Amino acid sequence: MATHGTARIDVELDLRHEPGPAPPGRAQEIAEVLPGPVMFATMFATAGPAGEAPAPQETWALTGAWSHHGHVATGTAAVHYGAGHDRLVRPLIIADGFGYGPSDLRGLWRRLDTPYPPHGRRLLGELLAQGFDVVLLGFAARHTHLQANAGVAVACVRRAIAGRHGHAPLVAGGLCAGGLIMRYALADMEQRGEDHQTGTYLSYDAPHNGAWIPLILQQLAHFAEHLAPAGPGQAALIRSPAAQQLLWAWVPSARYSGPVATAGPLRAEFLRDLRRAGWFPNRPRKIGVANGAADGTGRNVPPDEQVFAWDALDGLAGATVRTQPDRGTRRHVGGMRALPLWATRSYTSDVAAFDGAPGGTLPVYGGVADLLGAPIDARFRSACFVPSVSAVALQFDPVEWPVDLYTDITSLSPEQSELDDYQCDAHNSEHGQVTATLAEWILDQLGK
Template sequence: MAQEPRIDVNAIARAVERGLSPDQAQRIANTLGDQGVWFATPPARHRRAAAPDRVWDLVGDQPHQGHTATGRAGVYLADGHSALVRPLILADGFNYGPSDLDELWQHLNAAYEKGTPGLLDQLRMMGIDVVLLGFDQRHTFIQANAAVAVSCVRRAITDREGDNPLVVGGVSMGGMITRYALARMESDGDDHQTDKYFSWDTPHLGAWIPLVLQQLAYLQESLTPNPGKPGQADLIRSPAAQQLLWGWVPNENYSGQVTTSSDLRNDFLEDLQRIGWFPMRPYKLGLVNGTGDGTGEDLPPGTPVFDLNEGPLELTVRIQPDLGERRNIGEIRLTGEPIWSSATSHVAGFDGAPGGTLDSFSRIADAMGLPIQDRFRNTCFVPSVSAAALARDPRKWQSDLYADLSDLPKDETLLDAFCCDPGNQPHSAVSKTLAEWFVEQLAGW
């Protein structure tokens, strides 16, 4: 019988911050640095975004947990179109705060090859009207934002001229939001008129942020409270993070199971199963930013990423060990004495798994002013087996991280077709391989 993955923390006090002197607490807080909300990706605008031809203000068609989500969509008509004719809805993904449609356009339309138009420009040249769907709270419940996606689908059907079917999907969590929205519409007997569904590096089984970094985000927040402003751990504790992350911890001193530590994830998976798990009517496409041949990153499990020694203060943070019992992932010492240490048991070596990557360790090291080897800058965020929607129970998921997906039997994935990158690329990156495959899949539509 498989052992449940868990984490165990030893601290000098029930809450480590209460066991430190003010000077010690400040020293640790200063060492951890201040980068605002940890793991949130700031806008990176390097190019000019196209102006939308229309903007739809959207309200979720129903509340979730008493919360009615809102959002907006930018409509970018195809060349020669004066109205919506062939709608492709692309939903924004996981991050903190509201969507930025200009930034989303720039990201998705970035030139991946000299002399070749960006992906969104290519779609419009093919006669496809692009609808970028954003959310006012990307970090709220998936079900709440899925209600916004339902409203967007209905608006597209209402505004469309003719009867061309829709293509609906999203990048990162946007693929999960639209997966839920279409499945819910089918469950409710609501005709979504969608011919194709797509997900771009979507964590169908789950996503991964190193557990030790989650803990340090909580610790930094507890040592430097800033009332009235977002905390360093706000993205980690958000409903969306709890629903998406395979391994999640609620605070820096938590000891216990990590795959079932959030009721929000369990409830979401049960809710998704209730409405059918996946929409059945559309042809389902998956784009995977990781390799499909089982090749991961050069991140030996248990290796120290940074090992800080500043006088009386020492801090060690390690690459996630692969399974084992009480394997150390991080430790803080003062004058040689451990004041906080964390260890995992039966947790797989996710950091080096094939998949779309996130510069998690890099961001923390840079905020701390610490040198970091280039190979440690990017770790797995959405494993390839997750983006390819392997037919596995996400509640028990820890195996097959390095599976070869190149000759996968049809019943091993819940998608109809998927494409992997030849290398492990940054999460949600628009690469030549994925862009060309996606355009080819839509060429006959």
């Protein structure tokens, strides 16, 4: 289990490297060997496999139902009519997830409608065949505050109700952060006494209790941005409001030493706002799926192992990255150097070994290693992003995380989840991937 009060990171000057004056042009040399793109952005790209996505029958331009911190978010919804419909009859809203920049709704369609084995069925195609009108909800800034984008989700629900022919209850939910955004939107509508007319809430690998990106990689993004400030901002996604709100452990800079669990004030604020709204909506039936396994089986990503070492400019610049150790005190997780400008080593205390935990995965280590051109063993490329215990919304404190990441969820009673029903994948699959286990369960649940 993780402990909010003692989970921390400490960064120390690496005394093996004596600082000295930087030769002229050294900073520019180092900046040129650092990655240019925003780190992690491609890992959260909406786009699915190449191919055509059908043109929607309707497109809605949406403005948030409220402002948050003085900002009114906007978005777009693409409406695809179900079989036999020439108008909106049975809306099913799926909100897009976490990422950098605007949603790509055509890419989101391709991602969710990718054929899954063994028979090549397609989730969205099957939903359309069942008579659901699929409404894909996107956001102009996926990385902004979840509360702001929840205002866009409210506007989408209102538009669906106003444009619906008949009285079929809505299905509303989302992928990843989209699941949290829709959860907040529906709960807030109930709190305000507004009828959202939603019969089923559906979350797809949503980090209900938090998500994980390795702390050493967060630091590495800040390190690269600090040394190459003229670039596009390698840490822009990690620094974004949505990242601060989603990640259980977060660091604000490469040299930050201090607590990491719910360290960002924006996460604490979001959890307070969510509690004020009712935590979960009460009226709809709440169901969800997790890309992680249910039986407590993790992946072959052992704690406290070197993932990759990067060297450039004959050793003047470089980084060492290790998997997250399993708790302990002052456990080494890596270091960074840009001599003579920078030489640090990082240590964590009382942070659980999230990387190999059961859950939906992302190629975070592999993606960063590829940007740097560093060799990496295949088994270390991906790490847990949304632990299974978070995706199925087990009832535990999302700040303290007093839960074993390797909990055998199959042994728990249904009452230990905030959801009315849920399904985990047969194995630990990539976050947001549509698999036969998850798709067939969703189709069965919605077809009842």
